[in-house]
Amino acid sequence: SLYTKPRQWALSPGYEFGDYGFDRPILAGCIACHSGQPRPVPDGNGRFQEPTFAELAIGCENCHGPGEAHIAAAEMGSPMGSITNPAKLSSWLADNICMLCHQTGDARVLQAGKTYRDFRPGAELDDSLGIFLVPFGRDSAPKDDLLEHYLSMRLSKCYLRSSGRLSCISCHDPHVQPSPTDAPEYFRKKCLACHTEKSCALPLSLRQHKTPPDDCAGCHMPKRNVTVISHSVLTNHRIVAQAEEAFPDAAFHMTTPQLSDLVHLSADPTKQNAPPLLTQLQAYAQIILAHPEYRARYWSVAQQLKATHADNVYVLEALADEALQRHNPEGASLAIRYLQDALHRGATNPSDFEELADLLVAAKRLSEAVDVLRQGMVSAPYDAELYRRATKVYFALNEGKSACAVAAQGVQRFPQDDEFRTLLNRCGTAAGGMNN
Incomplete structure (x- = not known):
């Protein structure tokens, strides 16, 4: 694959573990997040209809829902409410949109009769796709949190102390991609929406001597190289005070009586329903x-x-x-x-x-x-x-x-x-x- 940031060719993700040649199936769950809206053959094991995509690229409808109804309503003079605005959703439903592609878990299961095209922003992801995680154990370090962004955020002090009001879009605007030069200041302003200058225990003089200076995310959301994907880095979304900070007690109490041996990450935390x-x-x-x-x-x-x-x-x-x-x-x-x-x-x-x-x-x-x-x-x-x-x-x-x-x-x-x-x-x- 060509990795665009370093402008280098390297092994495609997953090929570090084995030579799969050119016969590894490309599954709908992969290209639904990486390429567009796929049209797989039902139970086709990597086979697709022609044309392969209903829509290419990750576009507006991924976050705002189908545009056809919005256009039809606008033509009738009443577009209000015909399109989803994630900013007006509850934190939980807004995060569900992001979880579709940014929360892997240990198992991802399409609900009976559903496809990846059935999820609608504003609806509960679990109605279409269930995401499950093997519970963390106190006697063993948690698994690598690659593509576990929602889970990591959910275990952050910011999330826990805000009673879940913190959401992905509290800090991320899908319409804005700050440059590497602008990112530290951009995200620092996001932090200061909730925190103050006095929130940081590190003296200002020490913060100013770091590179880049006074970089909240650089200290509390450190990046690390991802060994399983070439030329990739991962930001720690647990928003830690120190890089090796232990997981909070909540990390070990995420199961429910209805499903005692798995964490049902896509389930509404306010509901206690067992998955089918x-x-x-x-x-x-x-x-x-x-x-x-x-x-x-x-x-x-x-x-x-x-x-x-x-x-x-x-x-x-x-x-x-x-x-x-x-x-x-x-x-x-x-x-x-x-x-x-x-x-x-x-x-x-x-x-x-x-x-x-x-x-x-x-x-x-x-x-x-x-x-x-x-x-x-x-x-x-x-x-x-x-x-x-x-x-x-x-x-x-x-x-x-x-x-x-x-x-x-x-x-x-x-x-x-x-x-x-x-x-x-x-x-x-x-x-x-x-x-x-």
Whole structure:
């Protein structure tokens, strides 16, 4: 990627951890914040309709809502109230607009039937998108707060002592981007809207000798380099007195009785409603990738949904995961049935095809396994693992021509992957046995 500030090319975000080549899916949740309003194919695993975007760039409607109704009202002579002004919203609803892209959490789940285009400024974000966080523990440092701007602000003394009146737009004006030279004074004035010159315990003479001088944000919102994203820095939105200031007690009491093991960041703090079980299930499905200790809870929610949502893909995936943990033939057979049902009902996650194929291979049902992998290659044509597995299963079936055809596809589609060339070389060295 080209990083515009330093004017340098460097690895794209995430590629520091692995060589994903050119086959990493671009998901709607990414480009909804970085590029514009996407038009994804439902459950399309990175596939999009034509044209790809309903609107390019991050524009007025991201914060003010759809303009069509406003124009129609203006043409009828009554535009008042037909457009959202974040400055006139409650702090909570105004922050919801920012949270859509500036609050990551450990899991982000679209509510049933919703897309990223369904959120409307002025409405509650949680009606469209649930954001969840693994609670902080006193015995361990909090996770890196990259893109956790709302959470960090929520834990600041300024936020807590203002009873939540402080909001993102108390300090940020989306229409104004101060230059690096002007930023210290610009944000200092924002601080002085609530504080006074006497609020700072540091003598003025010492403040004036800093570079830049008398820079409130420079001391209390220090920047640090972000190791996981090239050429990036992160501002500490916790507004600390000292750089290593401990987290406040409130950081360890953010769960509710309705959801005791996750922090529901997008939920209205004044309400105590539990998120829908299906939303919880999807949140746990994301969280167990980094926190396997939540797996039992994941299975428990799936069992609760089994009676009412037995045909739901997410439920079937969870039930298959639970069955596999039995580590016996009965569990494997049950997992096969659940995954087959999930694919029949429209599952598109490449791992579902791969896991089902592996189970079928283990059960010596190779022909069924290769059929599943073929389906996966149609559903996710840029997932290299599906081609790799299909080639190997064809070889196991002694179907050399088919194996070599898939390996050739792999070389063409994933030229950076040495394993496909190795598999294709096997075709050349054993050509005499490849006549099936």
